Amino acid sequence: MRTLLVMIVASVIAIPLFAQGLVSGQGGGGEQTGVLGPVNALGQDIRRPPPPTDPPPRLPDGTIDLGDGLWIGGGPGDMASGLPPGELLPLLPWAKALMEDRERRPSDDPYYWCLPMGVPRVTPYPWRFVQNYTIKPTHMFILHEAIIHTYRQIFMDGRKHPAELDPTWFGHSIGAWEKDTLVIDTVGYNDKFWFDRKGTPHTEQLHTIERWTRINRGTLVNAITIDDPGAYSKPFTVTFNARLAPPGDELMENFCQENNQFGIAGGHTHPFAR
Amino acid sequence: MYPTRAEALGRFMKKGMCLFTLTLVVMLSPTAESQQVGGVAPGPAVGEVPFIFLPSPTVADADAARQPIPRLPDGTVDLTGPWVGGGSNVDIELEGGLKAGELPLLPWARELRAKRNKAEEPYTACLPMGVPRVNPYPWKFAMSYTPKGLTHIYLLHETGDAGAHRVIYMDGRAHPADPIPTWWGHSIGRWEEDTLVVDTVGYNDKFWFDSRGTPHTEQLHTVERYTRVNWGRLRHVFLLDDPGAFSRPVTLNFMARLLRSDLKTGGGELMEFICLEDNQYGAAAGIRPGTGTSNK
Secondary structure (H helix, E strand, O other): OOOHHHHHHHHHHHOOOOOHOOOOOOOOOOEEEEOOOOOOOOEEEOOOOOOOOOOEOOOOOEEEEEOOOOOEEEEOHHHHHHHOOOOOOEHHHHHHHHHHHHOOOHHHHHHHEEEEHHHHHOOOOEEEEEEEEEOOEEEEEEEEEOOOOOOEEEEOOOOOOOOOOEEEEEEEEEEEEEEEEEEEEEOEEEOOOOOOOOOOOOOOOOOOEEEEEEEEEEEEEEEEEOOOOOEEEEEEEEEEEEEEOOOOOOOOOOOHHHOOOOOOOHHOOOOHHO | OOOOOOOOOOHHHHHHHOOOHHHHHHHHHHHHHHHHHHOOOOOOOOOOOOOOOOOOOEEOOHOOOOOOOOOOOOOOOOOOOEEEEEOOOOHHHHHOOOOOOOOOOOOHHHHHHHHOOOHHHHHHHOOOOOOOOOOOOOOOEEEEEOOOOEEEEEEEEEEOOOOOEEEEEEEEEOOOOOOEOOOOOEEEEEEEOOEEEEEEEOOOOOOOOOOOOOOOOOOOOEEEEEEEOOOOOOEEEEEEEEOOEOOEEEEEEEEOOOEOHHHOOOOOOOOOOOOOHHOOOOHOOOOOOOOOOOHO
């Protein structure tokens, strides 16, 4: 019965996502589809087995395990594609103008300069959750294979956000479980990263609430509330789903800064050097 | 807790680089500095490479044994940290406990080290620093909690890109027969009683062991032995085996110190540090990072 319920919930959540073209495992979401299926970062068509649909694994203490494998996707390649059908991003006029300006200068995307992509953006490369194994788990980390091979830190020990923060790429994240959903609340972002390749903007007032629900073994749904009165007229929620990579896959080493042919090598001017 | 802006000033300065640091470096001699951080922790770069080096606060010798060594529910030693030091930075020979000239470098490697210009080290261009290098910033083990037990240990450095994350497979797998050379290599770990033993092959030859330019080749094989000798100290015994650049394997000894929880410097947590964000040292200064031993 429980399995059946999970499947029904999964279908209800998954159908609108598929309808929007956000097939899990597609990477950034809202991307091209080729003859064999989604077209990946290198332009090749890829064919994958369907993700497993059995119940998600649990840790010895009963918590859902998010860290037993690699995930692909779960965030925007195009922020607006995560909205419910018919909705538009509630951009303030200046933010809309900024986006139009960025459209003319796509090489300004800090992502292409090997800088962190911030939250909730994902790359076409896999990433994973790591729950630190201590007497009581106090930290979770999100490790990305790319675009820089770095990590994001989430405090799970019940602390609050500090009153005043130095703005950073990944902000200050505190996490808690609401039943089987991991809720990550983050403030203290800088305004430098772009939400997606389209340059969807934000300000330092950004506050994100991510709700990660592993609806079955192979699918992790991320419903993110974006609350940024500096750039948007009201908070909104976008939904993306991540797909479990095949068992045995591991994060490979990827250092964007080792041989980046896009930035200076590509004849572009550093966006922060203007 | 993260620090307020004012409180973070110390760390901010640590992470920046500017001319007045020349004065700072002169004031803080490498000897005095390394003693302050534990005798084996990284000291400031010398000569024409002035890094700001305000040491991360660590647990004092007198307090190191004041608490019991923490353990996981299954009895495994908790190595989490964060730790400061415990590897090479400026000169692996001296920091690893050898006397000057004792490192058994082959003649060509000795020559290359003498020829290398500090300004060209890959680390200054935000490239990964490799094993067993540490910088003056803290790092930690993330021991992954899964239903299958401890399947991976990740090493996280505060420098998110130059340090990045490194993976140690704890699931009993072997090294692949022909690994692709990488900055961090292929690492497999096991426990020998309370000591974590990490065996690594598959390194590229691009990173330098230290700012002095001590080289290695792709034949490098390392064995790191980490033992938490008490609450506040982590011993690192490092076996360096590289027949391409050394006449024999050599063992080096390091000691890492537990980061002290200090509100002025991140409250005992790793802070975010993206070297590439505003690196005034590399491309901005017209410096091109050096290449590996293969391009000597």
